[in-house]
Amino acid sequence: MSLNKIESAQGLRIRSTQDFAAGLFMIVLAGLALFLSRDLATGTLRQLGPGMLPKSFAVICAALGLLLSINSLRYKGEKLAGWSWRGVLFVLGAACLFGLTIRGFEIGPLKVPALGMLVSGPIVVFVSGLAAEDVKLKELTIFAIAMTIACALLFKYALSLPIPLAPWLFGI
Amino acid sequence: MHDMIANLGLGFSVALGLQNIALAFVGCLVGTLIGVLPGVGPVATIAMLLPITFGLDPVGALIMLAGIYYGAQYGGSTTAILVNIPGEATAVVTTLDGHQMAKQGRAGVALGTAAIGSFVAGCFATLIIAALGAPLTKLALLFGPAEYFSLMVMGLCFAVVLARGSILKAFCMIMLGLLLSTVGTDxxxxxxxxxxxFPPLADGIDFAVLAMGVFGFAEVLRNLENPEARDVVKAKIGRLLPSWEDIKQSTAPCLRGTFIGGTLGILPGNGAVLGPFASYTLEKKIAKDPSRFGKGAIEGVAGPESANNAGAQTAFIPLLTLGIPPNAVMALMVGAMTIHGIIPGPQVMTKNPELFWGMIASMWIGNLMLLIINLPLVGVWVKLLxxxxxxxxxxxxxxxxxxxxxxxxQxxxxxxxxxxxLFGYLLIKLGFEPAPMLLGFVxxxxxxxxxxxxxxxxxxxxMTFIERPISAGLLLVAVAILVIALLPSMAKKRDEVFTE
Incomplete structure (x- = not known):
């Protein structure tokens, strides 16, 4: 949206924090890509090197980001909205827990055996379910168990995917 | 013509095998089942259901995936009509009149019209694909690397112009996708x-990982934050079959919609998304009484739904003949095909004719399945909602x-x-639409x-890109579309189309 006279008299200021941040984000990502690909040969036009495209794409990304930031000074737009940490923590945390427990892991002194889907399944459903504002613990617990059994039947037996169920208990 | 019939015959002999019919059926069923959930669009549905096809042979897997795709598309329309939440951009238009019809106690007729319209559109689109498949594949074999490159540039330009929201941001997403695609071993x-x-990155970023992260997890985070006001229709679903009067009213819009959607769907770069909008605008323009639209006009369901389905299907043409996915969903299909060891492109038709034609024939069967599955199961979908x-x-x-x-x-x-x-959630927070990124990535x-x-x-x-005539033509189209979209008058119209 263009500005009216009063607003343009106010000079340049950030009129859309969302766009401004988006522009910065593009520039930062492009900078990271340029940094990571600094040692890759650019090559010549006749024989493109491995670094040619990553670097070119990064430069274009940075330019677009710059344009976006500049535009955010001139045009009105959305404001940056807050994060919902609760969702990020529980939903993404649940997925990470699934990855960590399904076949076990070892990070330094921490050691978790392969627990299999019969343990990882309820974990992922239960932990992610905590992200909802209107969570009901009893309902969620029952649902977690039911979903796991359904998934075990579907993926392990109906579709015979090689996913461990409970190696520590049944050996499969 | 004779070839086409012979080819379709081959296709049907594959697709009508007992196992493949069963796969098409299951695909449509689970596709609808997941697609009907509010806030789960076709991309998320396919990404989620990808693993259930792993154990199958390539032909069966693709038939099932195609079924999932139609199911997801149709499920989105059901949600649009019953809950007023469009699963994705193409179902937005259906909410306008479809949900109004539902509120007036004509939900059944709206769903029935959508199903029948989709089926008619699907039949025509299958014929179009069968007719264009062979000639376009021959054309594709003439394409050299320069032409392919220019074609992809054109496709990406279309994707930028047709994306929702700011053009500049869509451009950013495409470039980011391209940048991400360069990660991995040269x-x-x-x-x-x-x-x-980091060793797991040596093979590049896995497509399924990116798609499910950005469309599965990030979408969940987005939905958790904006608890949608779910407006599930309380009124009775009513009769499903449209009355004679309804059929008379919706036949012409359905045929026009099929034509519009089918034509736009062929365009590289997500032309299919324009189909329902174009069809709705056209129906409103030529209607005797335009004020009925938005208040439950059956033409406003029949036209866009036909256009939607026709476009969804003809979008397979660039993928199957040229190996170039036109939108995010088709990009996902490329990922799925690659997992099964098939590289989409003109060689598929010559090397695996039974796969190519079997899939095309299964498209028609899939559309028939949708009709058979959905009408009796509407009650189940309502429960699920x-x-x-x-x-x-x-x-x-x-x-x-x-x-x-x-x-x-792993x-x-x-x-x-x-x-x-997390990355996808950040993109959403910054006002980026991630769909073009997936296309750029692929x-x-x-x-x-x-x-x-x-x-x-x-x-x-x-100079090779300009000296070769086909390549030059494609680039010219790309530049033209960008210029037109950036003209101030067009930019305004574009905003109107996408906000309507």
């Missing part, structure tokens, strides 16, 4: 690029987790997906390969 020199020295989101998203999560794990049997992939979920590797080949052939001269 094909020619074997050097690792931008991998942080009442499942609260607090239970729905944990189910999505366990499905995604098992799915990603199963792609490579637990670390699940953590990576969570990371991309096309990136192919573009780099073709660019290198073209430049080797031309001995390092960029």
């Amino acid at each position: 094909l020619e020199t074997g050097q690792e690029r931008m991998t942080f020295g 009442q499942v609260p989101y607090r239970l729905m998203f944990p189910a999505i999560l366990i499905f995604c987790s098992i799915g990603i794990y199963s792609v490579n049997n 637990p670390v992939d699940v953590a990576f997906t969570a990371l991309f979920g 096309l990136g590797k192919l573009m780099e390969e073709k660019l290198r080949q073209a430049l080797i052939i031309s001995r390092g001269s960029f």
Whole structure:
């Protein structure tokens, strides 16, 4: 949206924090890509090197980001909205827990055996379910168990995917 | 013509096998089942259901995936009509009149019209694909690397112009997708690029990981934040079959919609998304009484739904004949095909005719299935729509987790997906629409390969892209569409189309 006279008299200021941040984000990502690909040969036009495209794409990304930031000074737009940490923590945390427990892991002194889907399944459903504002613990617990059994039947037996169920208990 | 019939005959002999019919049926059923959930669009549905096709042979897997795709599309329309929540951009228009009809107690007729319209559109679109498949494949074989590169540039330009929201931001997403596609081992020199020295990244970013992170997990985060006001229709569903009067009113819009949607769907770069909008606008313009629209006009359901389905299907044409996916859903299909060891492109038709024609024939069967499955099962879908989101998203999560794990049997992939979920959430927060990124990501590797080949052939001269007539033509179209979209008057119209 263009500005009216009063607003343009106010000079340049950030009129859309969302766009401004988006522009910065593009520039930062492009900078990271340029940094990571600094040692890759650019090559010549006749024989493109491995670094040619990553670097070119990064430069274009940075330019677009710059344009976006500049535009955010001139045009009105959305404001940056807050994060919902609760969702990020529980939903993404649940997925990470699934990855960590399904076949076990070892990070330094921490050691978790392969627990299999019969343990990882309820974990992922239960932990992610905590992200909802209107969570009901009893309902969620029952649902977690039911979903796991359904998934075990579907993926392990109906579709015979090689996913461990409970190696520590049944050996499969 | 004779060839086409022979080819379709071959296709039907494959698709009508007992196993393949069953797969098409199951695909449509689970596709609808997941697609009907509010807030789960076709991309998320397909990404989630990808693993259930792993154990199948390639033909069966593709038939099932196609079924899932139609099911997801149709499920989105059901949600649009019954709950007023469009699963994706193409179903937005259906909410306008479809939901109004539902409120007036004509939900059944709206769903029935959508199903029948989709079926009619699907029949025509199948014929179009069968007719255009062979000639376009021949044309594709004439394409050199330069033409391919220019074609992809054109496709990406279309994708930028047709994306929702700001053009500049869509452009950013395409470039980001291209940039992400360069992560991993360089094909020619074997050097690792931008991998942080981290071994799992050496093969590049896994497509399924990116898609499920950005469309599965991030979407869940987005939905958790904006608890949708779910407006499930309380009124009776009513009779499903449209009355004679309804059929008379919707026949012409349905045929026009099929034509519009089918034509736009062929365009590289997500032309299909325009179909329903164009059809709705046209119906409103030529209607005797335009004021009925938005208040439950049956033409406003029949036209856009036909256009939607026709476009969804003809979008397979660029993928099957040229190997170039026109939108994010088709990009996902490329990922799925690659998992089954098929590289989409003109060679598929010559090397695996039974796969190519079998899939096309199964499209028609899939559309028939939708009609058979959906009309009797409407009651089940309505029940499903009442499942609260607090239970729905944990189910999505366990499905995604098992799915990603199963792609490579790599637990670390699940953590990576969570990371991309965070990335996708950040993009959403910054006002980016992630769909074009997925397209850029899929096309990136192919573009780099073709660019290198073209430049080797031309001995390092960029002029090759302009000197070769087909390539020059494609680039010209790309520039023209960008210029037109950036003209102030057009930019305004574009905003109107996408906000309506």
